[in-house]
Amino acid sequence: MRRAALIAFLLAARSALAQPVPPPAGAPAPRDLDQGRTTAPPEGGVPLVSPPAVPAPAHPRRWFVIPVVSYLTETGLGGGASAGLHLHVEGASRPTSVFATALYTTERQGLVDVAVDATRPSGVVLGARARALHYPDRFYGIGPDTQSSQMEHFTRRSIELVASAELPIPGGHGLRAGPRLDLRAEEITDKDAGRQLAAGGVPGADGSSSMAAGASATWDTRDGPFWPSRGSLVQAWVVFAPEETSRTGGFSRGVLELRHFAPLGGGRVLGLHAYGERASGQVPFTLLPRLGNTRFLRGIREGRYRDHVVWALQSELRSPLFWRISGTAFAAVGDVAPRIEAIRIGDPKLAGGAGLRYRLTDEGANIRVDVAASRFGVQLYVLVLEAF
Numbered sequence: 297m298r299r300a301a302l303i304a305f306l307l308a309a310r311s312a313l314a315q316p317v318p319p320p321a322g323a324p325a326p327r328d329l330d331q332g333r334t335t336a337p338p339e340g341g342v343p344l345v346s347p348p349a350v351p352a353p354a355h356p357r358r359w360f361v362i363p364v365v366s367y368l369t370e371t372g373l374g375g376g377a378s379a380g381l382h383l384h385v386e387g388a389s390r391p392t393s394v395f396a397t398a399l400y401t402t403e404r405q406g407l408v409d410v411a412v413d414a415t416r417p418s419g420v421v422l423g424a425r426a427r428a429l430h431y432p433d434r435f436y437g438i439g440p441d442t443q444s445s446q447m448e449h450f451t452r453r454s455i456e457l458v459a460s461a462e463l464p465i466p467g468g469h470g471l472r473a474g475p476r477l478d479l480r481a482e483e484i485t486d487k488d489a490g491r492q493l494a495a496g497g498v499p500g501a502d503g504s505s506s507m508a509a510g511a512s513a514t515w516d517t518r519d520g521p522f523w524p525s526r527g528s529l530v531q532a533w534v535v536f537a538p539e540e541t542s543r544t545g546g547f548s549r550g551v552l553e554l555r556h557f558a559p560l561g562g563g564r565v566l567g568l569h570a571y572g573e574r575a576s577g578q579v580p581f582t583l584l585p586r587l588g589n590t591r592f593l594r595g596i597r598e599g600r601y602r603d604h605v606v607w608a609l610q611s612e613l614r615s616p617l618f619w620r621i622s623g624t625a626f627a628a629v630g631d632v633a634p635r636i637e638a639i640r641i642g643d644p645k646l647a648g649g650a651g652l653r654y655r656l657t658d659e660g661a662n663i664r665v666d667v668a669a670s671r672f673g674v675q676l677y678v679l680v681l682e683a684f
Contacts, residue, residue, distance in 0.1 A: 358382045366399060367678045368590070370434070370598050374401035378680070382659075387417030391659070406430040419464035421472060421514075429454045432486065435493055438584065438603050440632050440640065448491040452582055454482035460512050460533075473513040478535050481505040482582060493581075499544045500580025506542040508549070510535035518557060522681065523614075523653075523660030525565050529555040537577075545578030555684050563616040569684040571608045574636065579604070585632065587645060591683045593628045595647035595668030595675050603632035607639065610684070620655040624666070626683075646670065656680070 359381045366374035376399035384391055392414045399407045411425040432451045436442040457479045462472035483503045487494040493501040511534060518527035534550035554570045571592060573585040585606035588596030592608040608630030616622050627648035633639045649668030656663055666677040 364397065364399060364680075365678070366401065367676060368598070369675045370403075371405055372402035374399050374405070376400055376407075385415065385417060388415045389419060390415045390421075404430075404432055419472075420474075421462045422460070423462075424457070424459045426457050427455070429456075433599065434597075435581070436600055436602075437492065438498070438581065439634065440601060440603065442601065446492075448488040448493060449486060450484055450488070450493050451486040452482055452484055454480065454582075456480040456482075462512060462514055468515075470517060471513065471515045473511060476510050476512045476533055476535060478506070478508040478537075480508075480583075482580065484582075498581045499578045500582055504542070504544045504580035504582075506537040506544070506547075506580075508535035508537035508541070508547075510548075510550075518555075520660050522657075523655070523662060524557045524567075525563075526557050526559050528557070529553075542578070544580050547575065547577030547579040547583075549573070549575045549579065549583065565614045567612040567614060567684065569608075569610045569612075571606075571630075573606045575604050587630050587632050590677055590679055593630050593645055593647040593670065594626070594666055594677060594683065595649060595670035596645060596672060597675070600672070601632045601645070603634055605633045605636055605639065607631065612683070614653075617652075622653040622655070622662075624651045624653065624664075626650070626666075626668075649674075651677075 359379070361377065361379045364374075364376045364378045366376075376397065378395065378397045380396075381394045382391065383393075393412075395409075395411050397407065397409045399405075399409075407427070407429050409425070409427045412423065414422045416422070430451070430453050432449065435448050435450055436444070437446045458477070460474060460476040462474040465471045465473055482500070482505070484493065484501055487501070492498055496502060513532050515530045516527070518524040518529055531553045532551065534548065536548045537546060539546040551571075551573045553572075556568045558566045558568075560566055575584055581602070584602040584604060586599045586602045587593055587606050587608065588600040589598035592606075592610070608628060610626060610628035610630075612624055612626040614622060614624050625648075627646075629644045629646055631640060631644045647668055647670040649666055651664055651666035653662040653664050655661075661681060664677070664679050664682065666679075666683075668675050668677065
């Protein structure tokens with residue numbers, strides 16, 4: 297559930313969020329927490345952001361527990377619960393948070409996801425995410441020209457852990473960098489007889505396990521992690537899994553992502569987003585870069601296209617409407633390719649649409665409803681937090 301689409305019909309969530317959590321007797325003074333995802337972040341890993349210093353709130357420890365409803369074409373209707381804990385650590389330059397989600401859908405897909413993003417007073421940012429997944433899914437083959445007739449079914453069951461530690465770079469003006477570790481084990485079952493996955497010629501078709509290590513770096517000037525009105529974010533990470541630690545053989549993966557937000561006046565903001573991902577070696581097919589999901593080219597089913605390289609560009613206009621409601625309009629272009637030099641610019645995939653936002657927290661976390669169109673028709677998305 298690459299971005300397990302979470303939504304919320306939060307009948308009592310907002311009042312819960314506003315309540316301070318009383319510390320246990322003898323506990324030290326409350327600390328700080330903020331960025332995380334109630335929706336699962338990109339399969340690439342834990343999002344790491346570093347907004348500017350923020351003053352401690354009146355209630356330094358806040359929490360919520362909410363019922364969750366989700367809907368995506370690829371998942372159907374889902375339900376579950378989500379919980380979050382926000383703390384403000386004295387001396388830390390940014391907030392930190394812990395989010396936990398459990399979800400089950402009408403397509404028999406289940407997810408348990410826990411994400412932690414903690415900032416220390418020293419400026420070190422620690423990120424971790426653990427996820428267990430049972431996910432009946434579809435595979436259309438590999439490449440930019442796969443046809444709907446190639447679709448086949450399979451089920452993946454996986455456990456994964458992503459951890460990173462980014463240290464501030466002296467003189468880097470907000471730049472952080474540090475090590476990253478990805479651990480993963482996956483089982484593939486319920487494959488259609490006589491199709492590609494059952495034939496076993498696709499890496500990872502019989503399951504996979506790997507330990508990949510590398511590094512990540514982040515530079516962030518946004519004025520907030522959830523609903524920024526100005527500033528930029530640049531993130532990059534790369535990991536390597538040698539043959540000795542990978543069941544399918546050695547492989548590598550890397551991501552470069554850029555976001556920029558420009559205020560237009562009257563509360564309106566233009567967001568711009570560029571994303572590139574590359575994989576090489578014997579990469580399990582479920583880890584190949586994918587185009588079509590809740591982040592890149594909304595309107596195309598998640599995983600409809602996958603290959604060793606993916607690129608995507610998108611823009612989104614965000615405008616306040618009334619009360620805690622805002623509206624958006626977005627457009628995106630992108631494609632997949634077997635190699636960087638094989639990228640085709642002349643015939644990309646296109647998608648676009650519009651949506652509404654309800655502000656759940658004063659920090660800017662939103663419930664979003666998007667209607668997006670592509671060559672495959674119109675799709676509805678109901679989630680928590682933004683595409684970018």
